[in-house]
Amino acid sequence: MFDCNVITIDLAKNLFQVCKTDKNGHVIYNKAITRAKLKELLIKEKQSLVAMGSCGGTHYWARFAKQAGHQVKAINARQVKAFRQGQKTDANDALAISVAARLPHIKGSRLLSAHEQCLQGIECMRDLLVKQKVSLSNQLRGLLLELGYPIAQGDTPLIHAIPEILEEAENSLTASFRFSIHLLFKRFKETIEEAKLIEKQLHEIIKEDKTCNRLQALEGVGPVCAILIKIALGNATHFKSGREAAACFGLTPVQHSSGGKEKIGAISKVIGNKKLRSALFKGALAVVSQLEKRESRSEKDVWLKALTARRGKKVAAIALANKTIRTAFAMQKHDKEYQPQLLAA
Structure with missing residues (x-):
C-alpha cells in the first residue's frame, strides 16, 4: 500500500483529466480541469505521488509537480494500455495510469531538465x-x-x-x-x-560540455551521438546497470521464452530509442568497416574482428553499439574517462 495519495494526470494541451485516489486505491475524484486549475491543484494538494503518461508536456509538468513538493512518475503509454478497462476515454486512461503507477515493477520514464x-x-x-x-x-x-x-x-x-x-x-x-x-x-x-x-x-x-567531450572518446561516437547519449543516460541514476540501459534503448534481442525454453530473436523495430540506436549503429558500422583495413590496437579491436568474421558486419556493429552504451553508463556513473585496453607493443 502507498502511504500517500496518488494524483494521475491524462495530459493534453488545455483540458486535463485528473484522477485522485487515496492510499488504498479508492477514487476521490476523476474530473477534467483547465491548465490554470491544474497548476492551482498541484500547489494546494499535500505531498502526493503525481503520475502521468509519457507524452508531450510530461517533462514540464513533472518539473512543476516536483517544485510543488510531489513525487513524480511518468509511465510509457504502452505500459498504461494494459491496465485500461472499458473504452478509450480520458477518465479511463487516468484510472489506468493510477493503477500502473502503484505497481513497483512498472518503471517510470527518465525525466529531463529544462x-x-x-x-x-x-x-x-x-x-x-x-x-x-x-x-x-x-x-x-x-x-x-x-x-x-x-x-x-x-x-x-x-x-x-x-x-x-x-x-x-x-x-x-x-x-x-x-x-x-x-x-x-x-x-x-x-x-x-x-x-x-x-x-x-x-x-x-x-x-x-565535459560529458560530451568525454563520450566522444568512445569508438564510433561523434558530436551528435554524444549529445543523444547524454540526453538518454543523464547522470546514469535512472538505470540499475549498463545492461538495463542497453535493453531500454533497443540494443538487445527480443525474447519469447516459455516453459523453460528460451527463444532469442532479433532486436525490436518498435521499442527503444530509435534515433540513438540509429546513430550508434551508423558509427559502429563505420568502425567495423575501418577495422578491416588496419591492425588491431586494443582488446576491443581483437574482439570486434573475431565477431565480424563469425557473424558479419551488422551483428558486430550492434554488439559494439551495445558495448558503447554499457561503457558510457559506467563512465557517467563513476565520472571517469574512457581508457581502452591497448595491446602490448
Whole structure:
C-alpha cells in the first residue's frame, strides 16, 4: 500500500483529466480541469505521488509537480494500455495510469531538465533541417531527371548544375517551370545554411560540455551521438546497470521464452530509442568497416574482428553499439574517462 495519495494526470494541451485516489486505491475524484486549475491543484494538494503518461508536456509538468513538493512518475503509454478497462476515454486512461503507477515493477520514464530538453530540441531541429534538405534535393533531382538532366549525388553538384540548367535558353523548360525550380532551389540553399548555423551552435555547446567531450572518446561516437547519449543516460541514476540501459534503448534481442525454453530473436523495430540506436549503429558500422583495413590496437579491436568474421558486419556493429552504451553508463556513473585496453607493443 502507498502511504500517500496518488494524483494521475491524462495530459493534453488545455483540458486535463485528473484522477485522485487515496492510499488504498479508492477514487476521490476523476474530473477534467483547465491548465490554470491544474497548476492551482498541484500547489494546494499535500505531498502526493503525481503520475502521468509519457507524452508531450510530461517533462514540464513533472518539473512543476516536483517544485510543488510531489513525487513524480511518468509511465510509457504502452505500459498504461494494459491496465485500461472499458473504452478509450480520458477518465479511463487516468484510472489506468493510477493503477500502473502503484505497481513497483512498472518503471517510470527518465525525466529531463529544462537544459536537457533545450539541447534535445536543438538536435531535433538540426535533424529536421537535414531531412528537409534531402527531401528538397531529391525533388529537384527527380523533376530534372524526368526532363533529361541527370545530376550527380551530393549537394555541390546540384548547386552547380541547377543555375546552368536555368540559364540555358535553348532547352524545353517553360518559364513557369523555371520560376518554380528557382524557388525550390533557393529554399534548398537556405536550408543548407540554416542547418550549418544550428550545427555551429551544437559544436559550441559540445566544446563547453565535459560529458560530451568525454563520450566522444568512445569508438564510433561523434558530436551528435554524444549529445543523444547524454540526453538518454543523464547522470546514469535512472538505470540499475549498463545492461538495463542497453535493453531500454533497443540494443538487445527480443525474447519469447516459455516453459523453460528460451527463444532469442532479433532486436525490436518498435521499442527503444530509435534515433540513438540509429546513430550508434551508423558509427559502429563505420568502425567495423575501418577495422578491416588496419591492425588491431586494443582488446576491443581483437574482439570486434573475431565477431565480424563469425557473424558479419551488422551483428558486430550492434554488439559494439551495445558495448558503447554499457561503457558510457559506467563512465557517467563513476565520472571517469574512457581508457581502452591497448595491446602490448
